[in-house]
Amino acid sequence: xxxxxxxxxxxxxxxxxxxxxxxxxxxxxxxxxxxxxxxxxxxxxxxxxxxxxxxxxxxxxxxxxxxxxxxxxxxxxxxxxxxxxxxxxxxxxxxxxxxxxxxxxxxxxxxxxxxxxxxxxxxxxxxxxxxxxxxxxxxxxxxxxxxxxxxxxxxxxxxxxxxxxxxxxxxxxxxxxxxxxxxxxxxxxxxxxxxxxxxxxxxxxxxxxxxxxxxxxxxxxxxxxxxxxxxxxxxxxxxxxxxxxxxxxxxxxxxxxxxxxxxxxxxxxxxxxxxxxxxxxxxxxxxxxxxxxxxxxxxxxxxxxxxxxxxxxxxxxxxxxxxxxxxxxxxxxxxxxxxxxxxxxxxxxxxxxxxxxxxxxxxxxxxxxxxxxxxxxxxxxxxxxxxxxxxxxxxxxxxxxxxxxxxxxxxxxxxxxxxxxxxxxxxxxxxxxxxxxxxxxxxxxxxxxxxxxxxxxxxxxxxxxxxxxxxxxxxxxxxxxxxxxxxxxxxxxxxxxxxxxxxxxxxxxxxxxxxxxxxxxxxxxxxxxxxxxxxxxxxxxxxxxxxxxxxxxxxxxxxxxxxxxxxxxxxxxxxxxxxxxxxxxxxxxxxxxxxxxxxxxxxxxxxxxxxxxxxxxxxxxxxxxxxxxxxxxx
Amino acid sequence: xxxxxxxxxxxxxxxxxxxxxxxxxxxxxxxxxxxxxxxxxxxxxxxxxxxxxxxxxxxxxxxxxxxxxxxxxxxxxxxxxxxxxxxxxxxxxxxxxxxxxx
Amino acid sequence: xxxxxxxxxxxxxxxxxxxxxxxxxxxxxxxxxxxxxxxxxxxxxxxxxxxxxxxxxxxxxxxxxxxxxxxxxxxxxxxxxxxxxxxxxxxxxxxxxxxxxxxxxxxxxxxxxxxxxxxxxxxxxxxxxxxxxxxxxxxxxxxxxxxxxxxxxxxxxxxxxxxxxxxxxxxxxx
Numbered sequence: 001x002x003x004x005x006x007x008x009x010x011x012x013x014x015x016x017x018x019x020x021x022x023x024x025x026x027x028x029x030x031x032x033x034x035x036x037x038x039x040x041x042x043x044x045x046x047x048x049x050x051x052x053x054x055x056x057x058x059x060x061x062x063x064x065x066x067x068x069x070x071x072x073x074x075x076x077x078x079x080x081x082x083x084x085x086x087x088x089x090x091x092x093x094x095x096x097x098x099x100x101x102x103x104x105x106x107x108x109x110x111x112x113x114x115x116x117x118x119x120x121x122x123x124x125x126x127x128x129x130x131x132x133x134x135x136x137x138x139x140x141x142x143x144x145x146x147x148x149x150x151x152x153x154x155x156x157x158x159x160x161x162x163x164x165x166x167x168x169x170x171x172x173x174x175x176x177x178x179x180x181x182x183x184x185x186x187x188x189x190x191x192x193x194x195x196x197x198x199x200x201x202x203x204x205x206x207x208x209x210x211x212x213x214x215x216x217x218x219x220x221x222x223x224x225x226x227x228x229x230x231x232x233x234x235x236x237x238x239x240x241x242x243x244x245x246x247x248x249x250x251x252x253x254x255x256x257x258x259x260x261x262x263x264x265x266x267x268x269x270x271x272x273x274x275x276x277x278x279x280x281x282x283x284x285x286x287x288x289x290x291x292x293x294x295x296x297x298x299x300x301x302x303x304x305x306x307x308x309x310x311x312x313x314x315x316x317x318x319x320x321x322x323x324x325x326x327x328x329x330x331x332x333x334x335x336x337x338x339x340x341x342x343x344x345x346x347x348x349x350x351x352x353x354x355x356x357x358x359x360x361x362x363x364x365x366x367x368x369x370x371x372x373x374x375x376x377x378x379x380x381x382x383x384x385x386x387x388x389x390x391x392x393x394x395x396x397x398x399x400x401x402x403x404x405x406x407x408x409x410x411x412x413x414x415x416x417x418x419x420x421x422x423x424x425x426x427x428x429x430x431x432x433x434x435x436x437x438x439x440x441x442x443x444x445x446x447x448x449x450x451x452x453x454x455x456x457x458x459x460x461x462x463x464x465x466x467x468x469x470x471x472x473x474x475x476x477x478x479x480x481x482x483x484x485x486x487x488x489x490x491x492x493x494x495x496x497x498x499x500x501x502x503x504x505x506x507x508x509x510x511x512x513x514x515x516x517x518x519x520x521x522x523x524x525x526x527x528x529x530x531x532x533x534x535x536x537x538x539x540x541x542x543x544x545x546x547x548x549x550x551x552x553x554x555x556x557x558x559x560x561x562x563x564x565x566x567x568x569x570x571x572x573x574x575x576x577x578x579x580x581x582x583x584x585x586x587x588x589x590x591x592x593x594x595x596x597x598x599x600x601x602x603x604x605x606x607x608x609x610x611x612x613x614x615x616x617x618x619x620x621x622x623x624x625x626x627x628x629x630x631x632x633x634x
Numbered sequence: 635x636x637x638x639x640x641x642x643x644x645x646x647x648x649x650x651x652x653x654x655x656x657x658x659x660x661x662x663x664x665x666x667x668x669x670x671x672x673x674x675x676x677x678x679x680x681x682x683x684x685x686x687x688x689x690x691x692x693x694x695x696x697x698x699x700x701x702x703x704x705x706x707x708x709x710x711x712x713x714x715x716x717x718x719x720x721x722x723x724x725x726x727x728x729x730x731x732x733x734x735x736x
Numbered sequence: 737x738x739x740x741x742x743x744x745x746x747x748x749x750x751x752x753x754x755x756x757x758x759x760x761x762x763x764x765x766x767x768x769x770x771x772x773x774x775x776x777x778x779x780x781x782x783x784x785x786x787x788x789x790x791x792x793x794x795x796x797x798x799x800x801x802x803x804x805x806x807x808x809x810x811x812x813x814x815x816x817x818x819x820x821x822x823x824x825x826x827x828x829x830x831x832x833x834x835x836x837x838x839x840x841x842x843x844x845x846x847x848x849x850x851x852x853x854x855x856x857x858x859x860x861x862x863x864x865x866x867x868x869x870x871x872x873x874x875x876x877x878x879x880x881x882x883x884x885x886x887x888x889x890x891x892x893x894x895x896x897x898x899x900x901x902x903x904x905x906x907x908x909x910x
Contacts (some may be wrong), residue, residue: 611732614665617658621834628841637856638780639741639849646744648842650751650770652835657755659742659831662822665806670755672798679790680774680848690857692867694760694769695786696875699868702793703879705887709798713805714893720809727822 001052004045005065005082008092009136011042012129016122019173019421023118028111035121035484036103039128043096050089054495061085062202063496064138065337071141078199081138086499091135091268094343098260099128103467106252107349108462109358114388120160124256130238131261137516140189140199143269147185147233150262151178155495157257158249167248176244181232182238185269187441188225189219205275212279221477226273227283227290228267234320236294247309252356254309259316259346264339267323272334274500285415286426289326292423295321296560297312299430304558307364309439310355318427322406325424327595331503332410333496338402339482345389345399348470352383355459355467356442366441373443373494378459380443382467387439389474389528391432394484397479405483408515409503428519432526464618501514516606645683650677663726664716668709675705738782739776747773758819759796764799785861 015038021029053063067080084092103124112122130149137143159171192580194197195218196207212219230236234259235243246258257263270277270287295318302314326335338455346514356372357364358380373380381593387400407424410416510564543549556562608619654677657670679698688696716726724732747770754766757853778787868876 291688376875609735612726613731614659615663617667618830618834620661621655621838625834625838625841628838632841635906637782638737638777638783640781641846641849642740642744643777643781644846645843646747646837648846649748650774651842652750652756652839653748653836656828656831659834660823660827661755661821662762665760665802665809666755666763669763669802672794672802673751673754673767673770675772676771676790677796679786680777682779683778683783683786686859687783687856688858692859692863695783695859695864696867696872698783698786699789699864700875700879701880702789706793707799707882707904708800710886710890711893714890716805717808726815727811 001048002058002063002084003065005049005063005084005136006067007045008042008049008096009040009082009129009132011045012125014038015125016129018120019122019125023122026118028117031118031121032107035125036100037117037382038125039096039100039103042128042132043093043100046089046092046096050093051182053084057292057498060337066138076193076196078139078141080142082136083138083201084136084596086495086497087268087271087336088499090496092132094340095131095135095261098343098347098470099131099256102252102256102260102347102351103606104462105466106250108252108460109252109354112358116160116316117565120157120250123153123160124252125292127157127257127262131265134265137201139201140192140204143201143272144185144189147182147229147265149425150265151175151182151233154178154257154262156244157253158246160249160388161255163329169279170242170248172241174246177239177242178232181229184225184232185229185240188222190230191222191225195222201272208279209275214279215281216279219276220283222281223273223276223283224286226269226276227287230269231290232266232267232270234263234324235317236266236290236321238563239299240317241296241560244310244313244560247307247313251309251350251357254313255347255350255354258313259345259350263316263320264323264343265273266321266326267335267339267476270324270327271336271500274327274332278329278501280562281415284328284330286328288410288415288420291321291324291328292420292427293321294318294429295427296423296430299434301557301560302434303430304554304613306367308357308366308438308442309350309364310367312346312349312353312433313433315349315434318431319346319390322403322424322427325410326406327422329410329420330501331406331413332500333493333503334402334405334409336496336500337492339408339535340400341389341398341474341477344470345386345397345474348467348474349386350380350389351463351467351470352386355463356383366438369442370445371443376443378464378467382471385437385471385474387435391435391523392428392519393432393523393527394450394516396475396478398474400520400523401478401481401483404516404519405481407519408512411515413503414532425519425522429522429526432523433530436527436530437534440534443584444535445538483512483516485511485516516626534585607617638687640684640688643687644681647677647681647684650674650680661708662728664719664728665726667728668712672705672709711714740777741774743773743780746770747777750906756823758823759816760810760819761803764802764806768795768799771799782856782858784858788861 007126015034018034021030026034040597058326062083062085064081064083069077069079071078103121106120107123110117113120127150130146130153132146134143134150136144137146155171155175158174159168161167189199192204192208196204196211198204198207208219232239243258243263247254249257277287298314298317298321302311302318305311305314319338323335323338323342326338356369356376359372359376359379360369363369385397389397391397392399392403394400407421407428409420410424411418434460480489481492545554559565651674654670654674655671657673658667661667661670673726679701682694682697684694686697688706719731720726750766750770750773754763754770757766771790773796775787775790776791826866887910
């Protein structure tokens, strides 16, 4: 069964090629079947492989399948090889499973598009194929290939409705900002190869542990550069500005790429190369600090958004901050656990938001919604379950178990500490506030605009099935990792520790139970605050915003803490000024100089062709005199 | 007959050649240019004769005969061309024949 | 020796005059004088055959050809005035400088006579003829070829335009 590993990325790639070549000519149901079916079959194969892997694990809990040799140049020999271990198995199951749900959903939600139906599925398949390559890659070069592939598909899909230039700009912004990170990562790969002599991941980790002492400059450099790449792809500080604008794409795109999978590629990278980070403790601390800062910043900004998808984008940023925080304190399995649960509820949130948006004819402003819970019951319940899981409501939601695990390990870990824990706790409060703010604004209360609106509500089976499946998973998905106080079922972490190191916990005075009740009550308190401000008496919030200080603060937070304006002033404007100053292209002048030289010489020499015989005779005479002179003088 | 050192003949040939060159460069009339060329050719022939006298061989005179033949052919063809050109541009000003100006 | 100096002086002066006259016929006549004096010098250098050829062919045929063409082309006193207009003193500076430089260079090459002046042999026409028919046979044939080419070329080039229209002539388009 494990031999079929190559099918997992190959099937979506095959789907992409078929749809790219003949997609426009086949009827829509066939295109949908190929698009969703390829990912579906890939998911089934992944399930089969998971079953085989868990019941009869291969030697060392790692299985490698060499497909073919790629490059072989003077010792540089990366191959097309796929490796599966516990970490990549979890990633593959989430990517293929959640990906299939989203593909199924989009076969119906994208049916209203006039053109580009098969193009959409072609891009989506290419994305899933690249993402699977990324997580299954045996060496860093193949990983980088997948990395670039998902970046490309992100660009293609954000700018899917290319006729609107704003979408194109958002796509370019995403691509360029992540490119900065990608370049850092490439330099990191160069450093790794130059010093360790290989890019094969397992070998890199072994050799790094042997050759680089802890805290050495090379380890710090390599880890920091890889962190740069991860930060770009995962939309963390300082490269986070692209994610809110990326919501310009269709909702399934936001669900798949910018919630469940691509943005978690950074988390996967850091988890995969964890040895480098353990060898560079300063960089690992930086990972935690970046995660904590991002989760707070994004959480506060999410409170001010009126566009439902932008709010969810900031929420994604914040939750990935949690994953970075976990990675930074050494809680590897907690980070992956939170990744899995987050994929479930974030995809659920985006898909339900998609139902709401489609029903209201592409209306995204939450302040124009309201009172929808009776008219769109499926969307309401799914969104409610998703928000509950996001806010980590105690005991019943999967989010509780994952977020609580992160908070506990931040408190107890050697590289954690009270400050990071406090940031995580404050973030949890913010999360539940903004999550239930969304719920109350969208589904409760009276509609804020007086105009009557039509609500189209005919979700078919292909929308209901994914939503219900993801809702169920958001509730029960956490039960694979029950903490000691609540059942002690560490299935997940035991599985992951076959690939990643176990988290070292210091003994600490406070018990885990106290911690859990504290975080549980914090999230419930957040629900209460949201109720007060957004349902009970919305005037409190509005009065605050209408004062000048409040308004200024609101604008600042709404604009993502004005990072866009900062980057505009720091980078964009000087570059544009320089480009304008160089409009005549000084460097090009050097090359034009050669042409100019020839033109001038031509003019000079043309003057010699006067057509006058006497001048020509003069020339001959001068030449003869000079030559005779040379002979004489020698 | 008193003998003349050959070098004096060469000096005279050089002077005549230079005079002919000055004439070629300074005159505008085509006929005069051709005339000056003839003077130059004559000077070259004088140089050959002087050399032949120095070594006491007939080769100098033989070369002179060849120069003469060449001058004759050149003059006949050249003057025929001058006649054609005159029919075309209606003047003997060599500056008028400048259609190949670049 | 004095004869040589006199002939040389005549040759030089008449050449200078030949290139600087405005009247074409005058210039031609001065040129003929120059040629005759050079023929005298040939005699003094011991080359009587060359001297005879100089007078007969150069002064006799080539210069006469010039006379014919000048008579065909010049329009009398008008052409003399034209020449005077075209010539000015500034025009002569460049060529004179160039010629002076050339003279200096050539003088630098010619070494002064080493041997004392002794009687040189006179090379008779017989010797020249033997040389022509012997070692220089190829040159003679080539000369005849050259003359034939000159003949044919002059014939074609000398044709009038209306005659030329009936043959395939390459005409220059203005």
